[in-house]
Amino acid sequence: MNTILNNLREKLNNIFAKFDIDESVQISISKITDFDIQINNLVKYKNHKSIEEIKNHLLKELDKSEYFSSVEFSDKLFINLKFNLINLAKNIDNSKKDFAVNKREKLILDYGGPNIGKPLHVGHLRSLNIGRSLYNMNKFIGNEVKSDIHLGDWGMPIAQIITYIEKNNLDIQTLKVSDLESIYPLSSKEYLNDEKFQEKAKEINKKLNTDDDETISKWKIIKDVSLVEIKKNLSELGHSFDYWFGESDVNSLIPDMLENLIEEDKVEYDESALVSKENIEPKVLITKSDGSYLYITTDLATIIYREKHIPFDKIFYIVDSRQSLHFRQLFSSAKYFEFNNLNFEHVGFGTLNDENGNPFKTREGGTKPLIELFSETYKYIYKINQNLEDKTIKQLTNTVLTYSDLLTNRKTNYKFDLKKFTNISGKTGIYIQYAQVRAKNLFQIANNNNSLELSDEIGNIESELLSKIFLFGYYLERSIEMSEPHHLADYLYELSNLFNIFYEDEKILNIEDEKIKNSKLYITKLFLETCHNVMFCLGVEPVNEM
RNA sequence: GCGCCUGUAGCUUAACUGGAUAGAGCAUCUGACUUCGGAUCAGAGGGUUGGGGGUUCGAAUCCCUCCAGGCGUGCCA
Numbered sequence: 202m203n204t205i206l207n208n209l210r211e212k213l214n215n216i217f218a219k220f221d222i223d224e225s226v227q228i229s230i231s232k233i234t235d236f237d238i239q240i241n242n243l244v245k246y247k248n249h250k251s252i253e254e255i256k257n258h259l260l261k262e263l264d265k266s267e268y269f270s271s272v273e274f275s276d277k278l279f280i281n282l283k284f285n286l287i288n289l290a291k292n293i294d295n296s297k298k299d300f301a302v303n304k305r306e307k308l309i310l311d312y313g314g315p316n317i318g319k320p321l322h323v324g325h326l327r328s329l330n331i332g333r334s335l336y337n338m339n340k341f342i343g344n345e346v347k348s349d350i351h352l353g354d355w356g357m358p359i360a361q362i363i364t365y366i367e368k369n370n371l372d373i374q375t376l377k378v379s380d381l382e383s384i385y386p387l388s389s390k391e392y393l394n395d396e397k398f399q400e401k402a403k404e405i406n407k408k409l410n411t412d413d414d415e416t417i418s419k420w421k422i423i424k425d426v427s428l429v430e431i432k433k434n435l436s437e438l439g440h441s442f443d444y445w446f447g448e449s450d451v452n453s454l455i456p457d458m459l460e461n462l463i464e465e466d467k468v469e470y471d472e473s474a475l476v477s478k479e480n481i482e483p484k485v486l487i488t489k490s491d492g493s494y495l496y497i498t499t500d501l502a503t504i505i506y507r508e509k510h511i512p513f514d515k516i517f518y519i520v521d522s523r524q525s526l527h528f529r530q531l532f533s534s535a536k537y538f539e540f541n542n543l544n545f546e547h548v549g550f551g552t553l554n555d556e557n558g559n560p561f562k563t564r565e566g567g568t569k570p571l572i573e574l575f576s577e578t579y580k581y582i583y584k585i586n587q588n589l590e591d592k593t594i595k596q597l598t599n600t601v602l603t604y605s606d607l608l609t610n611r612k613t614n615y616k617f618d619l620k621k622f623t624n625i626s627g628k629t630g631i632y633i634q635y636a637q638v639r640a641k642n643l644f645q646i647a648n649n650n651n652s653l654e655l656s657d658e659i660g661n662i663e664s665e666l667l668s669k670i671f672l673f674g675y676y677l678e679r680s681i682e683m684s685e686p687h688h689l690a691d692y693l694y695e696l697s698n699l700f701n702i703f704y705e706d707e708k709i710l711n712i713e714d715e716k717i718k719n720s721k722l723y724i725t726k727l728f729l730e731t732c733h734n735v736m737f738c739l740g741v742e743p744v745n746e747m
Numbered sequence: 748g749c750g751c752c753u754g755u756a757g758c759u760u761a762a763c764u765g766g767a768u769a770g771a772g773c774a775u776c777u778g779a780c781u782u783c784g785g786a787u788c789a790g791a792g793g794g795u796u797g798g799g800g801g802u803u804c805g806a807a808u809c810c811c812u813c814c815a816g817g818c819g820u821g822c823c824a
Contacts, residue, residue, distance in 0.1 A: 490821085613760080626786075
């Protein structure tokens, strides 16, 4: 489809250019029921002196295309196009080859970002889901993608934990994750309330930064213990990463980086903190007044690290929108400091709130661990169907946790709603799984995989379903271009819905006319393949039973 | 104070970035040969797109203003 859309755009753009119309063709979904796609550019050129000639050129070009069976110019000059489904079916099966990019790009996706010592909590869900989806979509079209989890494994929080352990004489050798998880909130609380504790923690933070052996070995134990748990949870949730780099990995680059910046006169001291000399408001603080590092210090070093070790064309940061100022400063500073590669995008998403729109907190005051949400959803599904394999229930659980999350535009504020995540009727992960299970079963029973062909006579619901199937590329393109998986998520519902209607319309296996039956099975097959590709792009695994 | 963002049906939301009659799901009500798997399908009601003004062929979308809310803002990440 992308090849088709791109082809169409290219040809029509040439015609536009011939008549000095300086804009590119915009293709969108048709709002007229009898048509599939529409082009709106011409509407504003109604009074163009050569409008008739432009129309003729366009019409001639569109008539030539084997992928459209009819073309219509409305009064207002909307151009409506109807698919030639037979010809499309001959050439398109919605597999990777139909969407492969001409030039592969090297992309880094920075998402997840768990902190050592803390369990994954519901606030990590969006970053993980969106990140994985962007990863898979780009993989699907052939880009070279690498994911980096970007661990929060350095700095003050870790120093606080070590301080707490030392102060209370805890045995670090026998430290368990559960201990760590209870220490974390206690230590940060003491840091805020106890001046002595604070001083000690700062001292330890300094020891970390100067590679003090004893402190480093403590840090290692904490990191190892915590990482085992994080990896276990992530794998349960169906996430994997190419790189597990953290803030600690870039720490050693910072002194040189700062030295260079000072030498190049890009930064200056202000109240003994390093501040960028870039002329923007607010000023960008690069280090604290005691010389220790900030969020942006490590993030800048991370860019340097990645340029060295993971060459990239672009980095995506999939992080909460509240941090947009940080990323604006980061990107702008990287440019001002003349780092080489300057292609960055902050893929932000709404703030995590509870059902009432207040900042999310559990009764105990913390955030809900992600794995708790997983097991609650698991139990809920198990109750409905106890005959399913454990593997299937887990797949369904992850489908629910992924699909309901991706369905909403990432920019809107994020209401964490348990009902929404466990809901199994309507536009949900359960619904889309059910549709493809039905299709799969149909095939098993039909037991006829060969010689399937689309018949010349296509009924209404069949052509509606086919049109939708051939629009996959359109939604894929949109989702990738805007880093917004919700277009594909919604498309998957529409696709599944049309399939269910098609399925209920007539019992396919009872059809006596082999030609028609095969044609319907052909459509089913096309649906199934498309559906699975969309699911891959969203990070959802199709189940085999329900 | 300054900056950024949001406001669409009772609820959750979509709208191809300025295009045709604002489209869905939930909830509510009504209905479907007891099935190639009913976790489905068909139908109904529900909208002054927060209010007001402007820009133009055309506005949920752009501009102004007011209202309501959220977030961020030099030593957390």
